[in-house]
Amino acid sequence: MTVPLPAGFRLTIDPDTKLLDETTLFGGMPARVLRLSAGGVKAWTELRDGPVRSANAGALARRLTDTGLAHPRPPGPQVAPEVTVVIPVRDRPTMLARCLASLGGAFPVVVVDDGSSDERALADVVAGSSATLVRRATSGGPGAARATGLDEVRTEFVVFLDSDCVATDGWIEALAAHFADPLVAAVAPRVVALPSGTSAGQYAETNGSLDLGDREARCVPGSRVSYVPTAALVVRRAALLDVAREGAVFDPALRYGEDVDLVWRLHEAGWRVRYDPAVRVHHEEPVSWRGVLTRRFHYGTSAGPLARRHPDAMAPLVLQPWPTLTVLALLSRRPILAGASFAASVLAMNRTVRRAGLPVTGVVGAMRTGVHQTWLGVGRYGTQFAAPLLAAGLVVPGGSTPVRRWGRRAAIASLLLGRPVTTWLSARPAVDPVRFVLGHIADDVAYGAGVWAGCVRARTAVPLRPKVSWRPFRVSRAAVPTSPATTKGAS
Incomplete structure (x- = not known):
């Protein structure tokens, strides 16, 4: 039985959702039609006028938010969330100092030194804050470092934050409010590039590799927001333990794409992952074109290994x-x-x-x-x-x-x-159109080259194969658990 959205939640209708008549809504991802019965109309009226108060309204709200027809507005947090911030870092003392300063010491912080060449420099930075330092003897990558930090966490929620990020005031509290929904496993803010004076940096401000845009969404493979990065992510610790494989939350075999794999495992296990772009965290993007393209190439290499684990989620087109x-x-x-x-x-x-x-x-x-x-x-x-x-x-x-x-x-x-x-x-964007267009093309080429390289190593062509949807608007019927509505969906 589907768990209703809890009392106190309000809804905001997605901009693409159309109210065709008093009993019919159209929209979502993928597109679908939602027809309301008499009980559904009553529940819909309750949701339009205020927060969820009844079981029927909660069930309809769950259907609307799960399908992307609407988005949840959680009640404000009554108390400060119990969270621990985990920051993986390697040889970035200046960035780490900036990141720690942006957090302001409001929450416990665990810094994981992932085998830095100058461990003393990082130790000095951490010593000047209230954070705890954990050192790994050898570098295992961000996923391994986050896993090491997670071993030190005892709070109900954990915040993953990369050392090249700069937090904003109240971002953790704003995202943590979503956990009033017991099915929410993780919530991500919008990760936007820090301002830069270079053309590459200005390009990243508009087309950053971690920026998923200004439209909120439920994170679902194959949809408009198919994943969220762990560069800045608030997660329910119990959900991480629920999807751990052989004791590992992050796949140790993945150097890149380990966050995508985690998010998709959470989805497959029935958890909800939300993207809330109203909350922002700043991120240091490369300031040179070489840095931008190198990063995009590395991100592309994750496609092949991810296809081995999630083949149905990897269609490029x-x-x-x-x-x-x-x-x-x-x-x-x-x-x-x-x-x-x-x-x-x-x-x-x-x-x-x-x-x-x-x-x-x-x-x-x-x-x-x-x-x-x-x-x-x-x-x-x-x-x-x-x-x-x-x-x-x-x-x-x-x-x-x-x-x-x-x-x-x-x-x-x-x-x-x-x-x-x-x-x-x-x-x-601030960058001129010629450099932006050429940079965009080079960005796509670099990413595609990474995908090709990853596919060769993983011996799979799945991330290269387009998918043909022969029935773009397949109509079916399904009942809301408490029967306030029937649905016709497209898949």
């Missing part, structure tokens, strides 16, 4: 047939075929929507958005995993006439430039 056909026709400069496939996609979606008993208003706009997102996704996929082929196509496009050759160059260029230009136009 999910394609819907009709939008994909439309995009391919446009890239091939076949407007009649593109128009026909787009018309067919609208007709097919109209039929599906009518079968679900929904109004067809907005279907054309939705399918147009689907084509646009498919074009951006195909472009990024090609840049990450087939950049040499795209480059060769620009130089030697083939074709029997100059018009055809330049047409092919234009199609390839649109794939390379589509997402970087779109991102720059929406964010308007």
Whole structure:
């Protein structure tokens, strides 16, 4: 039986959720329709007017927050949370001093020296604070260091914080409020780059590797927020022990991606992981392009080992047939075929929507958005995993006439430039558009090279294979545990 969202929680409806009529909601991730029964309408009215007070409202609130139709607003914490902060560090005394100072001594802190070459420098920094220092004789990576620190924790909650982070006032208390929900295992803030005067640093401020954006979400593999990093994470200690394998919370075989593996194991075990971007923690990003690209390469190498552990969560691109056909026709400069496939996609979606008993208003706009997102996704996929082929196509496009050759160059260029230009136009970062676009392309290439390297080492091609979703709006029915509603979902 599903555990209701506890009394006192309020809801905020996701911006993409549509109230189609008094009894029908549409949205979520993946998209679905939620039809309310008479009891569900009563529960929905209670949730719109105030906090959860009844069991039915709690059950409906759980369904809404689990599916991404809405997001929880926990009641404010009544008492300070019992937490211990664990900071893994290796050869970063200056950053560690800044990190400790930002915490302000409000909570117990365990600093784990992961085999620093100058242990005295770190010891001096820790000695000037109220933190406890634990030293590892050899470096095992961040995951191993966090595990060592976790052995020292006796509080109900643990905060993982990297030494290159700078905390903000009240961030732990704000995130810990979510644990009023007994199913929440972990909550992450938005990790934003510290300001920098270099072009690489300015790029990272807009497109940082740990920044998951300004939209809150439940963390679910394959969704808009599929994981959260442990650079800054508040976790329920009991949940960590629940998913430990052979006594290890972090997989010791993973040098990178150990946090993704942990989050996905928590999800698989039935725990909830939340991303709350209203709370921010600052993070030191590389200030040189070499540093940015090297970091992205290393992150990419985790894809192969993660695919061995979570193969169903690793699709790099999910394609819907009709939008994909439309995009391919446009890239091939076949407007009649593109128009026909787009018309067919609208007709097919109209039929599906009518079968679900929904109004067809907005279907054309939705399918147009689907084509646009498919074009951006195909472009990024090609840049990450087939950049040499795209480059060769620009130089030697083939074709029997100059018009055809330049047409092919234009199609390839649109794939390379589509997402970087779109991102720059929406964010308007401090860095100029030329360096931003070139940096974005180099970023994708570096990450893709890391994925290729990781796949070779792990002997798997799973992170390279796109997934085709043949039934993008599959309709099914499911009951809310206390029966206030029925659901039609898409998967």
